[in-house]
Structure formats: C-alpha cells, structure tokens
Amino acid sequence: MGKTTQDTINRVLWSAADTFRGKIDSSTYKDYILVMLFVKYMSDVHKERLEVYQEKYDGNDERIQRAMNRERFVLDEQSTFDYLYSERTNPEIGVIINKALGNIEDTNATKLRGVFRNIDFNSEAVLGSTRERNTILRNVLEDFNRLDLRPSMIEDEDIIGNAYQYMIEQFASDAGKKGGEFFTPPMLSELLAQLVEPEENDRIYDPTCGSGSLLIRVVDKVKDRKVAIYGQERNGQTHSLAKMNMFLNNIDDANIGWGDTIANPLHLDDQGNLMKFQRIVANPPFSLAKWAEGFAGEGEDRFRMSPELDPYRRFDWGIAPASRGDMAFVQHMLASLAEGGTMVTILPHGVLFRGAAEKQIREQFIKLNYLHAVIGVPEALFYGVGIPATVLVFKKGRTQKDVLFIDASAEEYFEKGSNQNFLRKEDVDRIVETYNNYETIDKFSYVATFKEIEENDFNLNIPRYVDTFEEEDPVDMEQVATNIKDIQAELKEVESQMEKYLKELGL
Template sequence: MSDNNKRQLEQQLWNIANTLRGKMDADEFRDYILGFIFYKYLSEKINLYANRILAEDGIKYLDLDEHTAEGRQYLDAIREEALASLGYFLLPSELFSEMARKGNATNQEEGASNFILDELTQVLKHIEQSTMGTESEDDFNKLFEDLDLTSTKLGRTEAAKNDLIAKVLGHLDRIDFKLEDSEADVLGDAYEYLIGQFASGAGKKAGEFYTPQEVSKVLAKLVTTGKTQLKSVYDPTCGSGSLLLRVAKEVKEVSKFYGQELNRTTYNLARMNMILHDVHFQQFDIRQDDTLEHPQHLDQQFEAIVANPPFSANWSASPLHLSDDRFSQYGKLAPASKADFAFVQHMVHHLAENGTMAVVLPHGVLFRGGAEGHIRQYLIEDRNYLDAVIGLPANIFYGTSIPTCILVLKKCREQADSVLFIDASQHFGREKTQNYLRPEDIEKLVATYRERRPEARYSHAASLAEIRENDFNLNIPRYVDTFEAEAAIDLPQLAAALAALETQMHDTDRVVADFCAELGIAKPF
C-alpha cells in the first residue's frame, strides 16, 4: 500500500474516532474506537481463515447455517482449528460485518435502527469465553472490559447509545483493512497512528501508555545494534506495547515479547496491539501488576530490554526489598519518592549476559546524590555496566517538558574502558508546541553510538578514570563541552569605526544647522 493510501486510512479512522469526541474525554473514546477496530480485525481475520479452510468445499464462512447439523459440524471443525491457530473463535453471526449490518438495517414499519447493544455485549464476551481452557486464555481474558456499552457518555437513552454505536460500526465496516495482504502491516501502522494521536491530546495521562515514535525508534536501534534477530525483548513498563513492537521492526525476527504493565486499561491495549500486529498469542507474554512490587517474570533474562518508566514515580522502598535479588547486591534502595534507579536495577537483573538495555529517565539520575549516587557508582565502578549516556531534547514527551536522557547498559561491553556521552539536546525539530527528533537527528545519534565516534560539542568517550574524577557525576556538560567561543574583537578596528562615525555625525549636524539657518528656525541641538 502506498504512503498516500496509508495516510488516507489513518485519516478515515481518525475521523470515525472523532464521531465520539464530543461525548467523552480523549482517553475514554480511545478505548471505544480502538476496541471496535480490534473487534473488526478479529472478525476479518477469522473470516479469512475459515474461508481458506472451506475453499475446498466451495463454501463461504458467512454462508454456513448455524442452526443445521451440517452447519454445526463445519463450525465445530473450524472452532478447533481456529483456537489452535488464532487463539479465539467467532460464529458467522457474531462477525463485525453482521453486527454493523444489523445495527444499520432500517425497520421500515417503525422507522428505527435495529437495537444491537445487548447482542454486541454478548458477542464481545463470547470472544473472551471461546478461549477458556486453552493456551490463549490469559491473552484474551477480560480484553473488552473497557467497552462499556451501557455508559451514559454514549447517550442519555438506550436508543441514543445504540444509534451512536451503530453509526461507528457502520463507518468502520466500510473500511478495508487489507488483511489479505500479509506483506503490509497496514492496520498495525494505522493503529499506532491512532494511539499517537490520542496521546497527543491526553496530556499527562499520555505518559501512561505511549512513548513518542521517534524516541521508540532510537531505543529500538540502540538495543538491536549488531543483532539481526532476538530471542527475547522485554519492557517492564510496556504501556500499549508500541515500544516492544518497534524493536521488532529493527530485526528480522523476535522469538518472544515480554512485558508488564500496572494500568489495567493500558494492559488490555497492549494485548490488543500485539494481536493486531499479527503477533501469535504464543509469542507474547504480557502481564498486569506493579513491576517493582510484584514482578511477574521472575528469574528470566532477556536479550534486549527497553523502557520508558514513569519519571520519578513513588514506590514503597520497603527494607524487605534489600533481600530481593534485584536490589540486594547494591546495599541501598532508590528513594521512595524517586523510583528511577529501582527500575534500572530491575532491568539489570533481567538482562542477559549478551544483552543490551536502553531506558529513558529524567536528567536527575545523572547527578543526584545519596542512595542514587551510591547505586550509580556501583553500576559503573563495581560492575562496569554503563555503556552510554545520551541527552535528549526537552519537551519531546507528552505531558512533560523536562529534559530527559537515555542510559544504555550492557553486562559484557565491547568498549569496557570508556563510557560514551552524547549531547543530542540541541538537535530537534519543532511542531506547534512539541519538540521532536527528526530523521537526521536519529541517524546522527544512532551512528555516533554504534561507531563510538567523538565529535566536538556533541559526543565524547570518557574514561572510567575521568568519571571517577567527577565523583561518578554523569551530568553531560562535564564531558561534552558545548561552549562556543565568541569571535575575537579587533579593538583598533572598532575604535577607527567609532571615530569615523563620530566625524559623520558632526558633518550631518552642520548640514542640519545650515538648513535651519536658511529657514529661520532654531536648531534642534
């Protein structure tokens, strides 16, 4: 599909989303529109799958009669294969296109649309229930719980709610998702576009589920340096899962995706995002819980780890954590009011010996003292895990304008005698009130990291001795001098210019005085 057609699809979906905009907040109508797009995707996926199975018999899935013995026999066979291959099952009558048709079919006698809310609610439950007792049960459990079709925000009356939902389904039904084109992830790209659009209008809440695409690209390129395939990639604060999926675009294959997310709604969005990007249910393991307090992937190690944790979040910092393998070796815990280094410690614990991790953090982690300074020194001096420190521009994240940095850590570093510092804070574009990384900014940053090349006022490979001299303070200006000397001033030349100007002023005064004398008026000086 061409870029123009992709943009057209994105705009169509955004226009449909705006059908709900006047009814509710951005994060609320996000859950509805993304949920309905996902339902349409599941419907089209199983319809294509069933049609391939039925092709030998010259039958279409929608032509099967669910009420006959023969129809039920076909459906039982398709159900068994679909659960093993796709992980879920939908009857022909439960497909998105059928619900859209029913909702928008006009009853000539009463002049009203058919009521579908109750049936639609049951269909969404049936999708989840179809997976019970199978390998995909955890991946579909309560997946549609945020689609509350009884909410008064959809309308004050049942008829108003029904009309709105039927209208949205009708608009979506007319869009071709091109699922038969296995080479193009058209819908996946459109879904990512919508998530980004919602994030841009969600203010502070955006940080809960979305990392700007340009930053995701940088993190993904950093952790895949020198790799063409990955056994595993992990995000301990995975949000919508976009960052995990971005890593997959940088290599030929990722065998399995792992993630954990605290927010229930965002956790549902991450699972939908995985499935919608055609990641098989056996290829991802996304869990819902507090990563620091209740880690869900105990004792597992991952080849690539990426994260954009909530900046300076609160956590318990309970003394009990000092006996936790993730924190015990450091002797100190991150402060209760700033969990930044707790996330770093968690990620380091899960990092494989041949792995790379890249994490976005606020600048304070580079220089704050106390327990954070102790942890920072341990990572550098005792373990020598820190590979690079990268300063990003301010105001590139939704909901906060603070400057941020990326820490890259490895357990087996190729350049173990130095830490690369990159100051990319002045390399960005600006759109309205938001800064962003341009393609050339990303290319320069990544190339500098991969080649570890020094560049005046941009990058510097600091020796461990140099870092030690700075008391393990990683503040980037200590290592990358961005000072630009002003051009030297030629004082004799400046004096001569001033003298010439003085003479010119006197000449002008004489001319003005002569004119005033001729006119018989007082001089102005």
C-alpha cells in the same frame, strides 16, 4: 472495488474519532475506537476464511466448523462486526456489544483473556444517557462498516498494525502529557531499537511497555521476528491496547502481563526468581512518585521502603527517593538482565547527577562496569513534557572500562516543532554511528575513562565530558569606537532636526 489502502483506514479511523470529539476526552475514547478496529479486523478475517472453507468442503457444516475452530481467532456469528452493525439501531446496542466482547474473550481465552475487561460500551458515566450513547455507537458502527479489512482486500499486510500505531500516535498528541505516558515517539523508539541490537532467539523485555509500540519496533529488527517477547504494564486499559497492538501486528505469542512491575514483577523463572532477558528496552514513567507503595502493609501510615521488603533483593544498592522512582526501574532492569545482555532505557536527565541515594546507586552500576553509554537527547521529545532526557545503555559482561558520552541535544540535531521536538532519521543515524564507532568527536562525543568518572565523583552530567562551548569571535574595539562615534553624530543630527521642528511649532 479497489483495495483498502493505508490512507483509507487512517481516514475512516479519524472520522470515527470525530464521532466522539467534543463529547468525551480522547484519552478515554481511544479505547473504543481501537477495540472496534480490532473487532472489525477479526470479523473480516473470519468472514473470508469461512467463505474459503464453505467452498472447499461444499457446505459440510461439521467440517467447516472444525476448520474454523483451528483458525487464529474463533468467533460465533453474534460476535461478528456484521452482526453488531445489523443491530446498530437496537436500543440495547451497548449491551449487545459488551456481550459480543465477552464471547470473543471466552472463546479465545488463552489469547484474549481480559483484553476487553476495561472497556464498557454501555457506560452512562462515559458515553452519556441512553439516547446519546446509542447515537454515538450507531455512528461508530457506520464509520467502521466503510472499511473492508479482509486479507484479500488490503493493500499490504502491515497496514492494519500501521493504522493502529498511527491512531495511538494521534491520541498521544491529542492527550498531551497524559497520552505520552503510553507512547514513545517513533524515532526515539527507532533509536532505542537500533542501540539494543536484538538477535535471533533473544528474550526481549519491556517492564513498562505501555501500548507495546517500542517492543514491536525492536522485534521488527530481527529476521522473521524469531524472538520471545515479554512486557508488563500496570494500567489496565493500556495493557489491553498492548495486547491488541501485538495481534494487529501479527505477533501472537507475546507475553504481556498486567500489574505493577516494581511491586509485583510477573515474569519469573521456574524457581520463582526474576526471569533473565538478553535484551531490555524501556521508557519508564519519569520520576514516578510513590513507586514503592505496592510494598506497604495494610493501613501503614508512615511507610518507608527498605531493601528486605523486596523478595528479589533488587534494591540492596540503595532505595530510590519516594518521590522519584527512576533508579528503582534501573535496578529492576539490571536485576532482570542476562549475562552478556544489553539494556537501553530513556530517563530524565536528573539521574545523571542527583545526589544522596541516587548517587549511591549510580556509583554501584558504574563500579560493576555495567554502564556502556550515556546519550543526551533533545528536550521536549515527548508530548507535553518539556524536560530533556537521556538514553542510558547498559551491558553485562563488558571487558572495556570506558563510558561513551554523546551530546545530541543541540538544535542542529533535531527538528523543532511548536509543541514537541522530533528526531529525524539522520539524527538517529548520527547517534548510532558514533555509538558503534565508540569514539570521541569534537563537541559531540567523548570516551571517558573510569578514572575520569571517579574524579568527577560519579557525576555523569554530559557537559562535564563533552565540551560543546563555542568561542565567540574576538571583539574589534576600534570598530566598536568608530560605531559609537557614528551613533553620536547621528543622534546630534536628530536632536538638531527636532529642535527645528519644535521652533516651527512655537514650542
């Protein structure tokens, strides 16, 4: 039997998705498929390691068990995929799977606590009546039984993590706007990862990490992945996806917290202050409404956010509008950025020019000399979201006072799709090269002085700095006059012909 390839895994996963398709929404059933992939992977690793130790210790159960307890994950036999598969026709299969997941969490508490808490394989509300539910679960187990994920049988150690990323991408596409919330398109992640320039021993942070794919992209830029990884996600199911994503990409020590980053940041230092990070990347939810509700008191009808409600004093420069949390995320990230650190975030274009409190906040981070670059990227890069976006790069401890503006939004700098546009490798390379050279290029980039930005009243709208206007060729009036004469002559001829036909018809 040949080795398991990337294509084999992707095909089996997509086949498993067909089991659910038409019955429940893909934004829901993705969790069942990705959890099952995780369990199958753990089980196959467990099975192969057990065989190694059985041979090594010649069947001595005590020594075998001791060795198995030192493995990356610990599984008892009733929590393995093979056991679940053997019970696939059991009328209580949903309960059996839930029990196995609970056991896996309990026996791997430090790594997997709460990872499966948001998914119920026995849910009538989601999976239907007992008979229908059992049919779905039996089919899913049969689909996954076709996969051999033992380390010795997979073509490349990266293919499990790649398959997980592939499925997350497919589900995001399937689920439209809802899916885009937990997934940053690959080449956009690649752009952010290159711009943030991570180094060995950095603490890297994503305060709205979704399924964790952006963080993984950044970590992969560092030799031997020698960095400390921190993330936070407020959606419980997406938090679980992120934890599993890390493990399937062989990252066991990521610190991924579950909670509202704005109201309850979970990564604090020993003194209870916000932890500081050398590198921060983020794709926060665009213009999040009610972003400050976590600060509201019990039963408070007319809640209004004010700076003193935040124990970390992140919002002293101004309070973002209640209906648009973009600047609140920027303030949180800047408060979490270490001196000498770099932060790269993608936001809706409106943050560049909107007035009132947002202008006040924008003015502060420009005056403090944190803003390093403003990059306009094409519209519709996100599934189901047509608005254009901007990538902002911040640095703490800058000596230069200029700000680089790049306009990469023109049609020549991306690939157009039917429902979504895509950055290509050459588009990312062009942006990164211009950013690294920090130079003015006609109709593409401009290095603006602080004085110019101040004269523009701290409005960062890119067309104010990068002139992409193309002059049209001058109109040749003589040629236009000749064309009009030709058209008039042609019209006269047609009218004459028409009159002739009408006469013949006696009209």
